[in-house]
Amino acid sequence: MTSAHESGAPERLPEPSPRLLLIEDDDSIAAEVAEELTTRGYDVTRAATGVEGLDHACAGQFDLMIVDRMLPELDGLTVIESVRAQRINIPVLVLSALSAVDDRVSGLKAGGDDYLTKPFAMEELAARLEALLRRPTDSRVTMLRVGPLEMDLIERRVFRNGQEIDLLPREFRLLEYMMRRPDTVLTRTMLLEDVWNYRFVPQTNLVDVHIGKLRRKIDVPGEPPLIHSIRGAGFSLRVPG
């Protein structure tokens, strides 16, 4: 955790404040999440039931939605399906009590964009919301560029300042994921889930080792570092300055 590239500053959110609809029936969780997200610059609207949430979602213009799976009156999945049926295509993060696989699958099938299980760390929630707000680079592009980094997705080659960097396939996959989401905090869980497709909390600092290896190839001495560790949250690919 005491890396040279460490950075404590949270990412700046795009202006104006993103409007977020939080549909959660547990009052204490809702209050805690709302407070945390408000301090992080979100404009949070709370709804305690599925019906109330659906009304808000259909009436107001929101940039983002957090929906709990278990809701009174109308359950979370139905809310998402109804919202999607109205052609409201804002990103939706689904919350649920325990990480049953079928829960995750049905949550994503109903139209959720990401899935988080309780209990979760606020950093994790914030990172995921941010990732949802900044949609990753269009997957049809063949060339990714972040500052001095260039990635040729067809030839599968990576350059920094025109200098080719030799990467293993897994390092390439990791870097591609990060280059599609520059300036975004990526938590260890997000990386494990999206890059390796693993859904568990490892006992060791696996992701850190992968990042460390990649960092040694990308961030050569004398150049400004691109891969940053975000204290208590994860990592971010960012051009300094």
Place this chain on the structure above:
Amino acid sequence: MSRAELRFSELFRADLFRTATFRLTLAFVVAIIAGMALQFGLVYGQMSGYEQQRSTDLLQREAALLVHETPAELEYEVRERSKTDLRVILNGAALFDMSRNRIAGDIKKWPVGLEVSPKTQRLWDAPPGDTPYEMRYLAVEVEGTNGNRDRILVLARSLHMANELRYITKRAALMSVVPVVAFALMAGIFLSHRALGRIKDMHEAIDRIMDGDLHERLPTGRERDDIERLAVSVNRMLDRLEHLLDEIRDVGNDIAHDLRTPLARVKARLERVSAITNDPAALQGAIERAALDLEQCFSVITALLRIGEIENGRRRAGFAMLDLRELLAGVVDLYEPIAETEGVMLEVMDSDKPVPLFGDKDLLNEVLANLVDNAIKFTPEPGTVRLSAGQGPDGATWLQVADTGIGIAEDERKAVMGRFYRSDKSRHVPGSGLGLSLVSAILRLHGASVDIVSAHPGQALPGAVFTIHFAPPASV
């Protein structure tokens, strides 16, 4: 306790006649009565048959003797029957002429329906003013005084023996049924009473157990009957439950301990920090380390929740056909960098044949990750961790993670799969201590078993070989 006693005494009085033992006794009493009736019936039948035969024989033998006497002698004999031996054997004897008129003897007139025949006949006689009675008769022709066979000798024997026999048998039957039934009923009451007493003891023991005394057991040891066997079974079940409860209590203690250590550190850090408010960097560092310690608490709790969730066994929805080779390749890809930094070679078996398995990909990945994670942790540099998988001839799939590390002592192999077990050798290695219990929970969900052996027993680094045997496809 006094309320329970009251309840039992009531139950005792009301339920004595409702016990299984007493009902059984009643059934037995009925059976005994039926059996005795049958027995006495048979005895009576045999005896009366014998008596009839004897009567017939006697009549015929006497007749045969008398026939050969001279007519005068015969007449005298019949006339004077009451004074001779004949009296004992015969109840009546008379001589009739061919027109059925009495010549001599104590049979007053020719019995109605009697025929001259070598066979005995049973006939009813109804003398006026007397109750009708039945006699056995024999009528044979004998020589008259004129030398012709013109007389008929009639001999009679009463059936009183048979009647007496019937009377005696009936009496004996009644006399013996009464005490037998009485004895059976008494025995039934006594046994029911005893059974009820044992049941009562058991009820009391169960009440004590329900009140929370889990060391209490049902009383046993007096005899090896069915109640006893049931009590022994119940006691075995109680032993098992007590053991499970102890285990849960231990787990609770372990959780408390595993959470207490990092929490105590957090507390100490925060206390120390509150003294040095003038140094923002130190403050920041302390908060960060406190957050890390809390993170560890979190990981313990998350792991426990996951184990609980998996053990509830409702996750089979994620099951699908998969190829174990892909899982192995994935885990190697994930763990290779860390193995490299630890100086451990990560090898994966090459196979061109797929290794099919019906299972939950995410959960099996977790199993593999935990096993590989452990293997790398406990294998000193330079070492090797080898992954392989295959399919037996019966279609059963197996999976193996073998390392060249410090190994697991034989007496610890079972315990390592339990919750929170950390071998003494591994105290210094970080981790929630729940990895392998998570593994065993997931394997139970898959109906798989695991065995642990040493690759090179006796050496300084014996190595651990975890082999997981999945059930053959038919039994899944």
